[in-house]
Amino acid sequence: MASTEQTFRADKKLKLTEAKAGEKPLSSGDKEKDKLLVEQQALQIAELQEVLYAERKHKILIVLQGMDTSGKDGTVRGVFGKIDPLGVASIAFKAPSTEEKAHDFLWRIHKQVPAFGEFTIFNRSHYEDVLITRVHDWIDDKECKRRYQHIRDFERMLAETGTLVLKFFLHISKEEQKQRLEERIADPNKHWKFDPADLEERKSWDAYQNQYEEVIRETDADHAPWYVVPADSKTHRNLVISSIVLEKLNKLKPEFPPGNPAFSKLKVI
Secondary structure (H helix, E strand, O other): OOOHHHHHEOOOOOOOOHHHHOOOOOOOOOHHHHHHHHHHHHHHHHHHHHHHHHHOOOEEEEEEEEOOOOOHHHHHHHHHOOOOHHHEEEEEOOOOOHHHHOOOOOHHHHOOOOOOOOEEEEEOOHHHHHOHHHHOOOOOHHHHHHHHHHHHHHHHHHHHOOEEEEEEEEEOOHHHHHHHHHHHHHOHHHHHHOOOHHHHHHOOHHHHHHHHHHHHHHHOEOOEOEEEEEOOOHHHHHHHHHHHHHHHHHHHOOOOOOOOHHHHHOOOO
16 A cells, blocks of 8 residues: 555656646545544644654755645644744745846755754745746746756755655646635735735636646755645645645654763752
8 A cells, every 4th residue: 555655746747737636545434534634643743843842853845836726834844833932933935136136047046955953844935936937938938847856966965964755746727726826815814924916826727736746846856855735625734744744754763862871969959
């Protein structure tokens, strides 16, 4: 039987279809039961992260990518929200600043990667530099291919220096995005989450799907795998990601460092 990570690992001939966005192969059929399992797994991830933080042998980098409203923020809260704030960082990359544009496109990214014992989540990432830039023809094919190579080299370097790199594409359907955008427009309490520019980007839906297919095929690697997560269901999305992360963390077999025998002689007065 295939493991969870094998089930959702990106295919070399990846095609992003609307139907796949709605699949729920891990679901028990009971939404509340699935939510409870996500919460339990989120707690286990938090417990393992504490051991990783104490052990200081591994670095964990989670990359979340997806169309607008695909659930990147919800994933951070639902899957990683139980982790002690001391041991986790969530980085939301926006459009590069003037200073950042004056450097290579990976400069601002490299500054944010985790150190030993740390758990870092990229909410959008260096992949924006081969997505929106290509969809809108801000870079040409030659520059895009050069960036793919830079990304492959960058992620290999991270892996070779102790970083577990896990990349998740949150795959939603166009109809589901429509519903989520309408909900944001209809609810004044969600207006802060809505950007009219999202409607313009939606017009390039097909171009983004094609570019995501290419990006994932070009940069998937055993040391930095891509997982395609059906994300029309928020609960199932979180269940897939928590299951894969937990599976990968357990394979690291983290352990607390050995105790200090000298401490047994200490007395607190």
